[in-house]
Amino acid sequence: MKPSVKPNNPNFSSGPCTKRPGYDISSLNLDSLGRSHRSALGKTRLQKAIDETIRLLDLPEGYLVGIVPGSDTGAMEMAMWSLLGQRPVDVFSWESFGAGWDADIAKQLKLQDARSFVANYGELPDFSQANPEHDIIFTWNGTTSGVKVKDADWISDDRSGLTICDATSAVFAMDIDWPKIDVATFSWQKVLGGEGAHGMLILSPRAVERLESYTPSWPLPKIFRLTNKGKLIDGIFKGATINTPSLLCVEDYLDALNWIDNIGGLPATITKSEENLAVLAEFVEQNDWIDFLASKAEICSNTSVCFQLKATAEQISAMIKLLSAEEVAFDIGAYKDAPSGLRIWCGATVESSDLQALLPWLSWAYEQVS
Template sequence: MTMKPAARPACAHFSSGPCAKIPGWSPHLLNTESLGRSHRSSLGKARLKRAIALTREVLEVPDTHLIGIVPASDTGAVEMAMWSLLGPRPVDMLAWESFGEGWVSDVTKQLKLRDARRITAPYGELPDLATVDFDHDVVFTWNGTTSGVRVPDAKWIDADRRGLTICDATSAAFAQALDFEKLDVVTFSWQKVLGGEGAHGVLILGPRAVARLESHVPGWPMPKIFRLTSGGKLIAGIFEGETINTPSMLCVEDYILALEWAQSVGGLRGLIKRADANAAVVQGWIDGRDFASNLAQLPETRSNTSVCLTLKADESVPKKMVKLLEAERAAFDIGSYRDAPPGLRIWCGATVETSDLEALMPWLDWAFAQAAAG
């Protein structure tokens, strides 16, 4: 009989979104001067510009690309890009998990683009990237949050492409190296790798995307919340801290705090190193168990953030494990996504301490033994 571990993780927050706050987080660390002030005041704009500047620095976004803070989290940023940019060319829609499938559905059922091609793969696999036509626009997720499968790099993207690449990078940004020379649009939200608060997204546009915005008029009505141009010209203020709708300055300050913490741990390289070390702990546990497998079949496609596991057991076992671990306060919110195969999903992003994952692993053994025994 597997004994119940004596020690618990110091922080049991392993949710894949919203994710764990930065180590040592406290509301007392937040700069509160902007709270209760207009986001259009000189102070409000300065803090929003600070968030944009830190994003560029930490994420290593080249000066050729614009960065804007937009409403409705990563979902809002992706929808804004698709509604504003798609239409002039056929589009290849890549999907290998639920969020990618969501973008496929929106393009085919809402925008009703006839020249939309689905290139898909089941959970655990990548589609055949060699079949992508870069004369088309291409929409894809860099890291499949609900499958734990990521693209290994950007080598498959044609540098001389004629279409645009629109990349949902919400669970990859700040943990995986994004090649901005190959990405015309990048989106993410604050509540993933940096553990920020929800409801705000980031939209990064390269020069090819800006050129498309200023030369293309969408063939459908554009909600105000999606509008990036006025009179055929880019609304530059969006990328200078003038948000489309009112942001939460409390969330902005929390994001700035997380970005400053990211600088303190070595910037992008430090963040990637932390996520890699965390994922290695979970993979090491998987490798030592005959009842657990990484849902991502190929090592080079395995996520270092949303690590997804399947278990050789009745599908009720992972659900029982989740309840047992929550009751013991050893792990919160590690069940697989509702559309994914039954299993566990353990967040390994940079705000998670490696020592907490090391403490969690014996609890997985205990919970599995308890759940499998009935």
């Protein structure tokens, strides 16, 4: 039977992700619009975005946060081009974005002393191979594979290298072991349901020390430069951005941070996302035609949840079109480089009631194409 109840919000995209519950653009503070981002007001709003990020994530003392160009990709490229080259580097990848960082290191930076540890979609690489004397690149959560790291216990407390982590679909949804991370990047458009184009760069004191003691052999574009005459450009971490940000996007981000604060902070967003995953896990348990792409429950993402189906790629494509036509689920196809399947975002901005309403429609669509 065709279901009669539809999700109130059919937006299940894995980025940009759905807005927070109750979002109303008219409630944003618009005082900064039309003003220079270098004005006192503009810097105050940018500084607030930084300060609230530090507070809500409970970052360790001495960690810095900056707003940089180019979303998470820009933040990661900035970190790699600015920090890598002093030491050998170990790259761990298990989905397309991690593979992209690996390719950049090999083909663009052309680092000779780099090792790649790769796993197939649904699996994790062997982290025991990490050398604490090397720099380490990895993603906390594989957005395109639905596989996350279980923890950071494999990272040495006595490391001499830096850990650089793409955490874009993990920050504000997963318990990140910050003392193990020297550089982390994320974007507003994932767990917070914010707007695109702006990246967040988190630096530990060890990362700052590297920046001030090491100069890469290659030229750096202006938007990648974090130092001037061997010293950190600290204004980047005090609201003075490298290039012009959208103050409307900043206000949208501040609205999302305020929502997180109001619902109970980081513990609440993590719990909400994990409870959403539990809704999907129960459905998988009850249906033999669908399964997680992740090979083990403990590494299954609780944000970008990826599924494999007992169906052909053509049948899955037909399912996706049916669900979109019925306006019950938008943008739930697997990432273009990933195995054919479904990908449903279940971060904190998604309501569990919407996931529960969606599931009968998945069954219906599967029956239609089978």
